[in-house]
Structure formats: structure tokens, C-alpha cells
Amino acid sequence: MKNRTFLSALCAILMGIGTCLGAEVSGWVLESGTGQAIAGASVSNHRTQVTMQTDKHGAFSIEASVGDSLEVKMIGFETKIVKLGENNRIKIMLKPEVMFTEEVVVTAHVGRAKQSSNAVMIRGMAIASPAKAPQESYAQIKENTFINPRKEPxxxxxxxxDAASYSNVRRMLKMGTVPPKDAVRVxxxxxxxxxxxxxxxxxxxxxxxxxxxxxxxxxxxxxxxxxxxxxxxPKEQLPASNFVFLIDVSGSMYEANKLPLVKSSLKMLVDQLRTNDRVAIVTYAGSAGVKLESTSGSEKMKIKDAIEALEAGGSTAGGAGIAKAYQIAQANYIQHGNNRIIMATDGDFNVGASSDNDMEALIEKYRETGINISILGYGMGNYKDSKMEILADKGRGNYAYIDNISEARKAIINEFGGTLFTxxxxxxxxxxxxxxxxxxxxxxxxxxxxxxxxxxxxxxxxxxxxxxxxxxxxxxxxxxxxxxSSIIGTIDPLRYQQEETPEGGRxxxxxxxxxxxxxxxxxxxxxxxxxxxxxxxxxxxxxxxxxxxxxxxxxxxxxxxxxxxxxxxxxxxxxxxxxxxxxxxxxxxxxxxxxxxxxxxxxxxxxxxx
Missing domain, CATH: 2.60.40.1230 (Gamma-adaptin ear (GAE) domain)
Structure with missing residues (x-):
């Protein structure tokens, strides 16, 4: 006890010059309320700028001194600052992050998804809303114009x-429908x-x-x-992969061109996996859950069985699913590897009052984690292209639309490296x-x-x-x-300033x-x-x-x-x-x-x- 008191006093003196030799703090990062270990959390010492990660048991060890501040961060949890006292073994409890998620309740009925009532479930509370027919959504495009290089060189x-627009437009044309202008991204x-x-x-x-x-x-x-x-x-030289399949299993995914096609698509991807690759499966409907912990690519039947067992039904909590997927990917992060979420959905989920804006804010929060995202879009009628385009463009990702098994083969097998390895x-x-x-x-x-x-x-x-x-x-x-040229139009000569003459010669x-x-x-x-x-x-x-x-x-x-x-x-x-x-x-x-x-x-x- 005397030695520890002496060391603490010495540390306090040395803090003035920013050092305390030989001191170390160890402990665990756990989830508040459940006490479950949080793997992959980052523990940073503000003074030394050193960062360590917790292991699969939530344990960590880091050089630190009395009076130092540790910052503990994990995707899906509130960040916590811990000021160190004399105890060199500590437990740090993190609270799950509260996300405001608007959920539209749907149920599977006679082979298709239908809205169960004219109500919207917001954090468990039913709020009346007018009935709406399913519709597809596309971000508005303001077409590029001709530009004068003297003014904007x-x-x-x-x-x-991304290649989603082409296969989506093809789907509509084959159905005898002229696609809306904003669905056509050249x-x-x-x-x-x-x-x-x-x-x-x-x-x-x-x-x-x-x-x-x-x-x-x-x-x-x-x-x-x-x-x-x-x-x-070459495929054999590609880095090891840490994949998280994030699968929408809400009621809107019940139809044959949605979840059944998702299953077939992802099974194709499983066949491409190597022994050093790993896959976890996260699903979301009313809430997000882990259906398969991170599993070696050598256990293909185990992964395929988990995919096959998925069933559609319930409401849609996309934001919670995204947060959980990033959390699982972070916990199994491979240094210098290919860390990627593969999201399969029709995009029919809502986050907050302004869904597209909140989706952008959500994905931007996670994009600097070193984890990329690939979006596979499915279905029609209630297809939300605008949301999936945001996820891909703002989240360091790519986006493909899968309307049949041939398109799945193109995106997943023929273009395996281009789609999944940056x-x-x-x-x-x-x-x-x-x-x-x-x-x-x-x-x-x-x-x-x-x-x-x-x-x-x-x-x-x-x-x-x-x-x-x-x-x-x-x-x-x-x-x-x-x-x-009549296509670019003209303007009258300027009265108050000289127009620049472009340089010629060389x-x-x-x-x-x-x-x-x-x-x-x-x-x-x-x-x-x-x-x-x-x-x-x-x-x-x-x-x-x-x-x-x-x-x-x-x-x-x-x-x-x-x-x-x-x-x-x-x-x-x-x-x-x-x-x-x-x-x-x-x-x-x-x-x-x-x-x-x-x-x-x-x-x-x-x-x-x-």
C-alpha cells in the first residue's frame, strides 16, 4: 500500500512534465444494463494520444497515470470520458446510443407485404397518419448545362x-413502363x-x-x-475480408423478388469466400439482431443455413440495423484487410422526421471507421432508390440494383473484386x-x-x-x-469590364x-x-x-x-x-x-x- 501511495504521489508530481513511467491501467468495457462485453471499443489516453482496442472479452490494457483521462468510444454506444484515480483495474460501462427511429409497420399477407393499419410506430407509440399507396422515390436531378470555360475553366x-440506375431502368422498360426522368442517371x-x-x-x-x-x-x-x-x-492475393451481411427482413421484403432473391444472391457470394474471410449476419425488422456471429469462410454450409432460415415480417428499423452492422464490423476489424458491410434491402425504412437527411447524417458518422459499405437494392413498387444512393455516395460505398438472378451473378460473381475490394x-x-x-x-x-x-x-x-x-x-x-451554336445561347458584350482573351500559342x-x-x-x-x-x-x-x-x-x-x-x-x-x-x-x-x-x-x- 505504501508503494502504491508513493507511486501515486510520484505520478502526481511528474504529471506537471507530462509523464509517469511504468504506470498501466487495465480493465473491461461493458454494456450498461446487460454487463455484456463490448469487443472492438477504442480506449484513448488524452495525454499520451495512445489508443488501444478491447479484445473479445471487452478487456484492455493501456499506459496511463493518475489524473489521466481515457476516452472510450464504440459504434452504437455513447462516448464516455473516464478520469483515472489510484485504482489501476477498472470497469467502464457504456450506454447504448438512443436513436430516433420512425418505423412503418407492415405485415406479410397472401404472398405480399401490406400496411397493417394507417398508423406509424414511433418508438413504440402509434400515431395516426393518412394511408399512402406504395411508391418509388428518386432524388431530383438538375441536368448539367453548357459552361463557358472563360468563366469556369x-x-x-x-x-x-455505381450501376444501379441501368438495371433499374431496364426493369421498368421490360415491364412496359417509361422510367421517371430522375431514375435515369446517365x-x-x-x-x-x-x-x-x-x-x-x-x-x-x-x-x-x-x-x-x-x-x-x-x-x-x-x-x-x-x-x-x-x-x-488475382483473387488469391486479395486481402482477408471481414464481411457483415446486413439484411432487411421486414414485411416489405416478403415478395419473391426481394428476400428470396436476396438469399440466392448472398449464397453466391458465400461460394466466393476463402478460409481467411469471415462473415457475420445482422438482420433488422422491428429491431436489429445478430443472426450469425462472425464465422470463417470455410464454414460455407453454416453460413448458407443461417441465410436460408431468414423470414420476412414486422416493421422496418433501418437505422438501428446500420448501427448494429457497423458495431459488429468494428468488433471483428481486420487491420489492412477488407472490412465491409453488404446491405440488402428495398430501402423502405425511415430515420427521423426527414428520412433522407437523417440517413445522410447517420452514414457520415460511420464512414471514417475504415469500414466500407456495398448496397444491393431489390424489389419494386415501394423501392426507395434515393435512400440507397445516399448510403452509397456518402458512405464510401457502391450501389447495384438486383432485379433477377442474372444480375446477381453479374454483381457478385463476375465483378466480385470490383464490387467488394477497394x-x-x-x-x-x-x-x-x-x-x-x-x-x-x-x-x-x-x-x-x-x-x-x-x-x-x-x-x-x-x-x-x-x-x-x-x-x-x-x-x-x-x-x-x-x-x-444555338444550344449554348449568347449574351451581349459587357459594358463595364474587359472580357479576357484566351492565351494561344503554345x-x-x-x-x-x-x-x-x-x-x-x-x-x-x-x-x-x-x-x-x-x-x-x-x-x-x-x-x-x-x-x-x-x-x-x-x-x-x-x-x-x-x-x-x-x-x-x-x-x-x-x-x-x-x-x-x-x-x-x-x-x-x-x-x-x-x-x-x-x-x-x-x-x-x-x-x-x-
Missing amino acids: LSTFAADV EEMLNYFQYDLEAPSNGDPVLIKTELTVAPWNKENRLLRIALKAKDV VAKDVKIQVEFNPAQVQAYRLVGYENRLMEAQDFNNDTKIGGDMGVGHTVTALYEIVPAGTK FMSEVATVKFRYKDPNSNNSELKQATVSNKIIPLDEVSEDFRFASAVAEFGMLLRQSDYRQRASFPSLIARARAARGTDTEGYRMEFVRLAEDAEALLKAQEVD
């Missing part, structure tokens, strides 16, 4: 490898397809390629293609246009991924993530300098400079790469098959959106170009696009009013 946006339609790009060979995770040709829908304009290709990594994060693209060559430019798509010019060099601003073998394609339509051979930034998945500092685009216009029939096909997809998207900038776009033109640019098309995706465009043309003609 820089165009900046985050890379986007960049996701472009990036649904794989392109034959050369992979980087110099150790960089991403390689850039550009091409310039004539715009198919306006021969006076130019079309610039910017393509990024992520490196390929090789470059926060990828941003910035293009500087030369006003001596460019009168105006327009980015086709990417409306919800635009960034301020200064965000490009700001590493705290997130971009998009690229996975193994992923490709990103972006198209710019360009009005050449000196062209008389830059006359350049149309633009393309820069892109990316981070290593384990770094917070970005790297910069760039390439110049020469003013060499290649005839449309001589550019790559990929470019011609991508231009057809963009034209298709503009027609479906009834774009103000579609100009002389036409179905016969894009269909002929896509058919000629199919390439090898081993899986038949490009030929399927041709047939889809033909169906869309017939459907739109049938709806025309004389």
Missing part, C-alpha cells in the same frame, strides 16, 4: 462506379458496362485514357471520353478546358457527384472508390471555339488537361496524376469500340430523360452504333442493351399523342 466531380448507365482498358503496369492503382471525336448527336460539336481503369489483383479511395477528377479551343463544355451525367473546384485538393472531401479492375467513364460534350494543340486524385485505401493523403488532351479529332468510326458504345448509352440516357441537350439524338442512330460496337460481348450485356433500346423506342412511340 475547371470541372470537378467525384468518380462513380453516369450509372455508362458505368454498368465493362470496357476493354489497359490496366496500370507501373505500380499505380489507376490508369487514365482519353479520346476525342465528333459528337454523334451534333456533328458540329466534339465528344471527349475520359476513362479510368483500376488495377487487377484499390483506390476518394477518386476525384478535375478537367481544365482551354478557352482557345473550347467555347463551352457540358459534363454528361454525374449531377449528384459534382464538387467545388477547391475540393479537388482538399483531402477531407471524399470522392468515389474504385475496386479491383473497375472502370470509370465520363463524357464531355464540347462546343469548339468559333462555332455558332497551348493551341491542347483541348484540356485532365487531373485525378486518389488515396491508397490505408492512407488519408492523396496522390495526383494528370494527362493532357490533344486537339486531334478522331473520326467517330475510327475511335475504340468502347467509346462508340459508351456514346450510344449516353444518347439513350438523354432520350429517356427527354434532355434539353439531346439535340439530334435518335434511337435508330444509337441502336446502329451500339450494334456495331458490341465487340466480343461474352456475357451478352451489350446485345441486351441493343434490344432494350429497341423496346424503349417502340414504347415511347406508342405513348405519343397525335
Whole structure:
């Protein structure tokens, strides 16, 4: 006792110079009320800036002195500050975080989900609300316009490898329905397809390629293609994975194209797992629960049995499910591994009074944990695309829409690495246009991924993530300098200030400079790469098959959106170009696009009013 008193006194004296040698505190982090151990909690000493994590028993040990403050944090729990006294063995109790979750009660009935009453359950209290027919929701898109490079020379946006819009639009067209304009995101339609790009060979995770040709829908304009290709990594060299399957089992998932298709999809993924991979299963309906603790990928039958046993029914508490999934992922975190939540849902859940805004705040809270998220969307009628797009875009994730087993195979087996293993994060693209060559430019798509010019060099601003073998394609339509164009409009000469004259000379051979930034998945500092685009216009029939096909997809998207900038776009033109640019098309995706465009043309003609 005397020794401990002496040590405490010595520590108190030495605190003045910020040190106390040989002192250590150990203990446990437990859940308040239940006393259950909390694995994966972080315990940080404010003075030493050292952080330790609790083990599977909730135990920790950290260098500390009398008077030090320990900060204890865990996803799903309130953060706690503990001021140390003389006791060097302590128990720290964390309270579960209270989340305001609005839940819509639904029950399974005769093969489909129906709302059980005209009431909304808010934290267990029924509040009357008017009955609403199920409807799909899409975030509003304000289409990009033509921009004068003298006024705005820089165009900046985050890379986007999501592909959900294309398969969702395909689903609607096959049902004989013209998709709503806001469901058509041209960049996701472009990036649904794989392109034959050369992979980087110099150790960089991403390689850039550009091409310039004539715009198919306006021969006076130019079309610039910017393509990024992520490196390929053999499956056996991919890092070990810590997966958490987060599965919506609420009543709205009862239908055949929802939970049954989810089960088939995830079983395909289980077949891809290796012995060093691990999977946990979290489900949510009225509340969130752990259906399978983290299990080795070698126990495939055990994982599949847990998936098969899932049943739909009950209300929808998506926010609680997300919090629980991040908590489980954090508890089983693999350093320098692939830590990822795979969420399967129709998106029909609510968080707070303003669901989309609260969903964004919720996911932003967790995105710096080193845990990524992949969203797999299912179903129709009550499909909430807007929520799932937010989760993917704001949570360092990607998003695919699964409408049939073939699409599940494409997303989960054919593109296994690209969908689930990040090789470059926060990828941003910035293009500087030369006003001596460019009168105006327009980015086709990417409306919800635009960034301020200064965000490009700001590493705290997130971009998009690229996975193994992923490709990103972006198209710019360009009005050449000196062209008389009705599409961009005109303004009168300025009276009170001199208009700048673009610099010529040594830059006359350049149309633009393309820069892109990316981070290593384990770094917070970005790297910069760039390439110049020469003013060499290649005839449309001589550019790559990929470019011609991508231009057809963009034209298709503009027609479906009834774009103000579609100009002389036409179905016969894009269909002929896509058919000629199919390439090898081993899986038949490009030929399927041709047939889809033909169906869309017939459907739109049938709806025309004389």
C-alpha cells in the first residue's frame, strides 16, 4: 500500500512534465444494463494520444497515470470520458446510443407485404397518419448545362462506379413502363458496362485514357471520353475480408423478388469466400439482431443455413440495423484487410422526421471507421432508390440494383473484386478546358457527384472508390471555339469590364488537361496524376469500340430523360452504333442493351399523342 501511495504521489508530481513511467491501467468495457462485453471499443489516453482496442472479452490494457483521462468510444454506444484515480483495474460501462427511429409497420399477407393499419410506430407509440399507396422515390436531378470555360475553366466531380440506375431502368422498360426522368442517371448507365482498358503496369492503382471525336448527336460539336481503369489483383492475393451481411427482413421484403432473391444472391457470394474471410449476419425488422456471429469462410454450409432460415415480417428499423452492422464490423476489424458491410434491402425504412437527411447524417458518422459499405437494392413498387444512393455516395460505398438472378451473378460473381475490394479511395477528377479551343463544355451525367473546384485538393472531401479492375467513364460534350451554336445561347458584350482573351500559342494543340486524385485505401493523403488532351479529332468510326458504345448509352440516357441537350439524338442512330460496337460481348450485356433500346423506342412511340 505504501508503494502504491508513493507511486501515486510520484505520478502526481511528474504529471506537471507530462509523464509517469511504468504506470498501466487495465480493465473491461461493458454494456450498461446487460454487463455484456463490448469487443472492438477504442480506449484513448488524452495525454499520451495512445489508443488501444478491447479484445473479445471487452478487456484492455493501456499506459496511463493518475489524473489521466481515457476516452472510450464504440459504434452504437455513447462516448464516455473516464478520469483515472489510484485504482489501476477498472470497469467502464457504456450506454447504448438512443436513436430516433420512425418505423412503418407492415405485415406479410397472401404472398405480399401490406400496411397493417394507417398508423406509424414511433418508438413504440402509434400515431395516426393518412394511408399512402406504395411508391418509388428518386432524388431530383438538375441536368448539367453548357459552361463557358472563360468563366469556369475547371470541372470537378467525384468518380462513380455505381450501376444501379441501368438495371433499374431496364426493369421498368421490360415491364412496359417509361422510367421517371430522375431514375435515369446517365453516369450509372455508362458505368454498368465493362470496357476493354489497359490496366496500370507501373505500380499505380489507376490508369487514365482519353479520346476525342465528333459528337454523334451534333456533328458540329466534339465528344471527349475520359476513362479510368483500376488495377487487377488475382483473387488469391486479395486481402482477408471481414464481411457483415446486413439484411432487411421486414414485411416489405416478403415478395419473391426481394428476400428470396436476396438469399440466392448472398449464397453466391458465400461460394466466393476463402478460409481467411469471415462473415457475420445482422438482420433488422422491428429491431436489429445478430443472426450469425462472425464465422470463417470455410464454414460455407453454416453460413448458407443461417441465410436460408431468414423470414420476412414486422416493421422496418433501418437505422438501428446500420448501427448494429457497423458495431459488429468494428468488433471483428481486420487491420489492412477488407472490412465491409453488404446491405440488402428495398430501402423502405425511415430515420427521423426527414428520412433522407437523417440517413445522410447517420452514414457520415460511420464512414471514417475504415469500414466500407456495398448496397444491393431489390424489389419494386415501394423501392426507395434515393435512400440507397445516399448510403452509397456518402458512405464510401457502391450501389447495384438486383432485379433477377442474372444480375446477381453479374454483381457478385463476375465483378466480385470490383464490387467488394477497394484499390483506390476518394477518386476525384478535375478537367481544365482551354478557352482557345473550347467555347463551352457540358459534363454528361454525374449531377449528384459534382464538387467545388477547391475540393479537388482538399483531402477531407471524399470522392468515389474504385475496386479491383473497375472502370470509370465520363463524357464531355464540347462546343469548339468559333462555332455558332444555338444550344449554348449568347449574351451581349459587357459594358463595364474587359472580357479576357484566351492565351494561344503554345497551348493551341491542347483541348484540356485532365487531373485525378486518389488515396491508397490505408492512407488519408492523396496522390495526383494528370494527362493532357490533344486537339486531334478522331473520326467517330475510327475511335475504340468502347467509346462508340459508351456514346450510344449516353444518347439513350438523354432520350429517356427527354434532355434539353439531346439535340439530334435518335434511337435508330444509337441502336446502329451500339450494334456495331458490341465487340466480343461474352456475357451478352451489350446485345441486351441493343434490344432494350429497341423496346424503349417502340414504347415511347406508342405513348405519343397525335
